[in-house]
Amino acid sequence: MVMPAEKTKLVAVGLSHHTAPVEVREKLAMDESMVIDTLTRLRQDGVVDEAMLISTCNRVELYAVPREPNRLQDYLPRGRKLSPYLYWHRGESAVRHLFRVASSLDSLVLGEPQILGQVKDAVRVAERAESLGKVLRPLTQRTMSVAKKVRTETDIGKNRVGIGNAGVDLALQVFGGLRGRRALLVGVGDMGRQVARALLGEGLAELLICNRTLERASELAETTGGTAVPWERLNEYLSRVDIVITATGAQKPFIDKATVAAALRRRRWETLFLVDLSVPRNIDPAVDDLEEAYLFNIDDLVAVVGQGQDARVAAAKVASELVESEAVRFMHSLSKMGMRSQIAELTLNAEQIRVAELQRSSKMMMGLSTEQRDAIDAMTRAIVKKLLHPQIREIGASNLVESSSSSDPRKN
Amino acid sequence: MIRLLYIPVLALYGWLTIVHLLPAWVGERSVARARTVATIAAILHLVALTWLVFEGNTTPGIQEGLSAISLGVMVAYAWVGIGRVRALGMLVSPFALVLLGTALVVPSHGIRALEVTGYSAWLPVHLALVFSGIGGFGLSSIVGVVYLWARDRLKKKRFDGLQRLPSLEVLDRIQFRAMLFGFIFLTLGIGAGGAWATASLHHAWTVDAKVWSVVLIWFWYGLALQVRLVGGRRRRRTALFSILGFGGLLFSLVGVNYLVSGWHGYAS
Numbered sequence: 001m002v003m004p005a006e007k008t009k010l011v012a013v014g015l016s017h018h019t020a021p022v023e024v025r026e027k028l029a030m031d032e033s034m035v036i037d038t039l040t041r042l043r044q045d046g047v048v049d050e051a052m053l054i055s056t057c058n059r060v061e062l063y064a065v066p067r068e069p070n071r072l073q074d075y076l077p078r079g080r081k082l083s084p085y086l087y088w089h090r091g092e093s094a095v096r097h098l099f100r101v102a103s104s105l106d107s108l109v110l111g112e113p114q115i116l117g118q119v120k121d122a123v124r125v126a127e128r129a130e131s132l133g134k135v136l137r138p139l140t141q142r143t144m145s146v147a148k149k150v151r152t153e154t155d156i157g158k159n160r161v162g163i164g165n166a167g168v169d170l171a172l173q174v175f176g177g178l179r180g181r182r183a184l185l186v187g188v189g190d191m192g193r194q195v196a197r198a199l200l201g202e203g204l205a206e207l208l209i210c211n212r213t214l215e216r217a218s219e220l221a222e223t224t225g226g227t228a229v230p231w232e233r234l235n236e237y238l239s240r241v242d243i244v245i246t247a248t249g250a251q252k253p254f255i256d257k258a259t260v261a262a263a264l265r266r267r268r269w270e271t272l273f274l275v276d277l278s279v280p281r282n283i284d285p286a287v288d289d290l291e292e293a294y295l296f297n298i299d300d301l302v303a304v305v306g307q308g309q310d311a312r313v314a315a316a317k318v319a320s321e322l323v324e325s326e327a328v329r330f331m332h333s334l335s336k337m338g339m340r341s342q343i344a345e346l347t348l349n350a351e352q353i354r355v356a357e358l359q360r361s362s363k364m365m366m367g368l369s370t371e372q373r374d375a376i377d378a379m380t381r382a383i384v385k386k387l388l389h390p391q392i393r394e395i396g397a398s399n400l401v402e403s404s405s406s407s408d409p410r411k412n
Numbered sequence: 413m414i415r416l417l418y419i420p421v422l423a424l425y426g427w428l429t430i431v432h433l434l435p436a437w438v439g440e441r442s443v444a445r446a447r448t449v450a451t452i453a454a455i456l457h458l459v460a461l462t463w464l465v466f467e468g469n470t471t472p473g474i475q476e477g478l479s480a481i482s483l484g485v486m487v488a489y490a491w492v493g494i495g496r497v498r499a500l501g502m503l504v505s506p507f508a509l510v511l512l513g514t515a516l517v518v519p520s521h522g523i524r525a526l527e528v529t530g531y532s533a534w535l536p537v538h539l540a541l542v543f544s545g546i547g548g549f550g551l552s553s554i555v556g557v558v559y560l561w562a563r564d565r566l567k568k569k570r571f572d573g574l575q576r577l578p579s580l581e582v583l584d585r586i587q588f589r590a591m592l593f594g595f596i597f598l599t600l601g602i603g604a605g606g607a608w609a610t611a612s613l614h615h616a617w618t619v620d621a622k623v624w625s626v627v628l629i630w631f632w633y634g635l636a637l638q639v640r641l642v643g644g645r646r647r648r649r650t651a652l653f654s655i656l657g658f659g660g661l662l663f664s665l666v667g668v669n670y671l672v673s674g675w676h677g678y679a680s
Contacts, residue, residue: 153440158575173566176579269644271580288567291646300569307571 010135012094013072013086014054014061017108020085028077030055032125038075039129047071050133052126052140054101056118058108063098065135095139096327102143103150104157105319110312111156116147135334146326153322155315163191164198166304167275167296171199171243174273174294179203183243186210186234188220191277191298192247199243200224208241210234212248238263244274246282257286260293275301342395350384417460418479418516424453425486425509432501446501450490457483457512465536477665478515480539482508484547485554488590500578500586503554534608541601546661548594549633553658555587556651563648584647588640591654595633602626625664632657 017025030038035053042048042064051064066072076082089097100106102119123140126132132140151157171178183204185196188211196207207226210233211217217228229237238244238259246255255274260283264272274295276283281297288295358380365373428449435443461479489504562577577583605623636653640646 170566170571172579173562173571173574174580176581265644269646271645271647291648294566296569303569304571311575 009065010063010091010094010139011066011069011072012061012063012089012097013076014059015082015085015087016059016061016106018106019087020082024082024085025058025060028055028060028082029057030060030077032121035122035125036129039126039131042072042075043129043131045071047075048131050136051129051131052122052136054119054122056115059101059106061101063094063136063139065133092327092331095330096323098139098143099146099323099327100320102147103319103323104147105150105316105323109162110309110316113151113157116144116151119143119147134337138334138337139330142326142330146323149326150319150322154319156312156319158311158315162194162198163277163298163301163305164194164196166301166308167195167245168198168202169304169308170275170294170296170301171273172202174271175242177203178243180205181243182206182208182241183245184208184210184229184237184241185220185226186244186246186282187248187278188216189247189249189277192245193220193224195245195247195275195277196224196226199245204243208237210237235259235263238272239266242271242273244272244283245277246275247277248282250278250282251280253280253282253284255283255287257284257290260287261290264290264292277301339395343392346388346391346395350388354380354384417463418457418512421453421457421460422509422512422516424449424456425482425505425512428453428501428505429509432505447490450486450501450505454483454486454490457486465539475515476539477543478511480543481546481550481665482511482515484543484545485511485550488547488551488593500555500558503558504551507550507554534604534611538601538604538608541597541604543601545594545596545598545601546665548590548592548597549654549658549661550594552587552590552594552654555583555590556654559583559587559647559651560655580647584645584650587654588650591633591650591657592637595630595637598626598630598633602630622664625660629657629660629664632660 015024015028030053035055038053039051042051047068048064048066051062054061054063060076062072062076064072073079073082073086097106098119102116104111104113104115107115119140123132123144126136126140168178171181175181178199179202181204183196183199183206185192185207188209196209200207207221207224208229209217209221209224209226210229210231211220212231214228214230220226221228234255238255239262244255260272260274264270269292271292271294274283274287274293276295276297279298283295285295285297287293358377365376368376428446431438431442431446431449457479461476461483464479465476485504486508489501489508558577559580562574562580562583565571565574566580578586602623632653636650636657639653640650
């Protein structure tokens with residue numbers, strides 16, 4: 001049964017990239033079996049009624065309806081040694097925190113979509129460990145719907161971040177979709193790989209990889225599923241692809257305006273999208289003057305990343321307001337749910353006592369008429385109702401008092 | 413009095429303009445319903461225009477012409493107005509609103525030819541085909557403006573505002589298809605006009621200034637399509653052809669009638 005006090009009993013304890021350095025976080029990684037083991041022990045040892053554990057590379061968080069809040073920390077890896085890095089949330093603050101985590105408002109990369117999947121995994125694992133109950137189950141369900149609402153009703157996920165994704169965003173602005181397009185990656189450096197991988201993720205039909213050393217191009221081609229092409233035929237391939245990415249250590253441009261103009265004529269002015277990630281540049285900037293050539297350099301991509309981040313920060317403000325109101329709504333519904341069951345239990349108890357007392361007195365009422373018995377029955381009902389009335393009012397009033405804080409629950 | 417039928421249409425176009433220019437103010441739901449509103453407005457517009465031409469004892473003239481272009485643009489927009497293409501409504505809605513508003517305030521002049529020929533079954537065919545064509549050209553030129561703006565932003569590496577627009581590829585596809593649509597319908601419309609003249613006048617009819625100007629524009633668009641289909645997909649060039657062509661078409665529709673008299677001239 002849900003008691004109203006449980007709204008304040010809900011506790012979240014954990015650490016994240018906000019409070020703990022990577023050296024600490026990397027020692028806390030927990031796989032699925034470890035999480036199930038921890039949740040099972042928490043229940044068997046009588047420390048919690050319900051619990052859920054989120055473990056990602058950036059955070060470890062335990063959400064629980066505890067019987068002994070003081071002992072929660074002992075069940076996290078490295079236990080008491082974690083104290084300096086831990087944060088505690090309880091009641092509405094814990095609800096708000098989970099909503100923020102699942103909505104990616106607390107993530108290292110604001111708005112990144114992976115966290116929702118990780119929270120879903122945590123819920124699935126907690127279900128397997130049978131550690132979800134009448135508080136955490138509705139909470140996790142509401143968390144999913146809030147996270148989806150944040151994603152659909154705000155722009156939090158619209159501007160992707162990272163150099164690779166910035167390249168994809170620009171390519172999409174030109175082409176609309178990349179399915180069926182062909183790309184040529186010149187050079188096998190990290191930056192080029194990042195952009196190429198992001199483009200492949202959008203459904204490129206073919207990735208050609210060109211490098212001065214064909215062996216290195218072949219190595220990368222094997223891992224990415226691309227095709228290595230010889231350096232000598234670079235200009236020929238320019239007219240066969242829609243996207244060109246250069247990332248080499250060459251000291252001067254090796255793709256000039258005349259070469260690209262010739263390639264464009266050969267492809268009957270089908271758009272050519274070029275990304276030059278190299279410093280010094282590999283593609284003559286004058287290429288951008290050509291009618292159907294769109295050339296972007298590393299600074300342009302950085303600008304797109306910055307713009308995306310700015311847009312996400314702005315969207316995060318809207319999303320935070322949404323999360324705030326959803327947290328209040330959830331606490332209200334939880335509180336109403338608790339109140340209803342408390343009143344129901346009280347009423348049921350009183351009714352059982354009333355019926356038992358009437359049965360005990362039934363012998364004495366043998367001589368009474370049906371009307372007289374009915375009158376006694378109605379009178380006892382009225383007495384019970386009047387006796388319960390102040391208590392029911394008190395339950396309602398106490399549930400109107402919201403409590404929220406983000407302090408150490410051991411102080412309560 | 414009968415033009416009061418246009419008032420709800422005007423109100424809906426006004427609402428669409430506000431929805432597209434101030435989406436944050438009107439809210440997500442109104443924005444999501446823009447296409448439905450555009451469709452309802454276009455249907456009401458078609459009813460009003462048809463009623464005016466066939467039941468209102470009105471001789472079609474400049475007012476009906478502007479109204480029909482406004483309708484053509486809105487129909488084309490409601491038809492393709494999906495997804496991010498909705499952003500085009502920022503230009504299409506005010507354009508339709510201004511054209512229809514202008515139609516209601518310019519002095520009414522019937523077409524001179526109708527005074528000579530009287531009503532003909534060719535009239536609705538000629539008008540429907542020509543104004544559908546003009547609607548296509550109108551949409552093509554509006555999308556052409558958006559294309560040039562988006563392209564300029566990308567070339568200047570100023571990326572803000574681009575996310576709300578369709579990609580260059582999609583914009584180009586719409587502007588080219590709308591132009592092709594306009595060209596086919598204008599060609600058929602010119603043919604229907606010729607057939608009407610031959611059937612109604614019962615004698616050799618002379619080609620007036622309007623016909624010359626429209627034929628010139630027909631050649632212009634023909635050239636644009638030829639350049640595009642033979643010379644490769646130079647999208648900027650197509651957009652410029654489209655914008656200049658539509659400017660000429662509007663001049664032909666409104667200006668030529670005032671400057672030169674002829675069969676298409678306004679009756680006194």
